[in-house]
Amino acid sequence: MNTRILTGALALSLVANVWLAASFHRPVDVAHAEITPAGEELAVYMSHAQRHAHKLGLSIQAKNKPLAEFYVTELGETFELIQRKFPQYEGFQIAALSKAMLDPAKPALSKSLAAGDFATAAVAYDKYLAACNNCHVAVKHEFVKVIAPTGNPFNQSFATK
Ligand code: HEC
Structure with missing residues (x-):
């Protein structure tokens, strides 16, 4: 193959690769990401x-x-x-908010x-749940309201004996 054509083809492929790399490895906009760069969703941790x-x-x-101590x-x-994992999520400072709002209730x-x-x-438990809900209000998820349990839906005994 003609050297000039070869050089031209190489240069073209280089440009194409740089363009591809730029479009596929665009840095994640963490502040507005629904998920972490690792692909994790906050809601999964919230459901835990x-x-x-x-x-x-x-x-x-x-x-x-x-x-009870185990669950705390x-x-x-x-x-x-x-x-x-979630310093920020959907533009909210999740780590800082949970440190400021939830940790003091523990x-x-x-x-x-x-x-x-x-x-x-x-009483401390009710305050802890109130802290969960206060944070939901702070992050515009006020529609997620956690409440104290009224029955046992789990296939698990909570009795001491
Ligand atoms: C930093 C503030 C913050 C705190 C503190 C917080 N949450 Fe959340 N929670 C969120 C955000 C933000 C979402 C929405 C996540 C999403 O959109 O993926 C959420 C979503 C949820 C959901 C909906 C997901 C589902 O599986 O139904 C539940 C339930 C929930 N939180 C429970 C709790 C409980 C229980 C606590 C306290 C022990 C708590 N949260 C404390 C911010 C918070």
């Missing part, structure tokens, strides 16, 4: 939090200390993950459970 918050409520109602830990871990829960004081734990 919802299930654990639900089971935490049932554990407190059943005065089951080890189970699980919730803490889920929100640690959320704070790491110590009252942990302390009352450690003391086996279920009456105080029930």
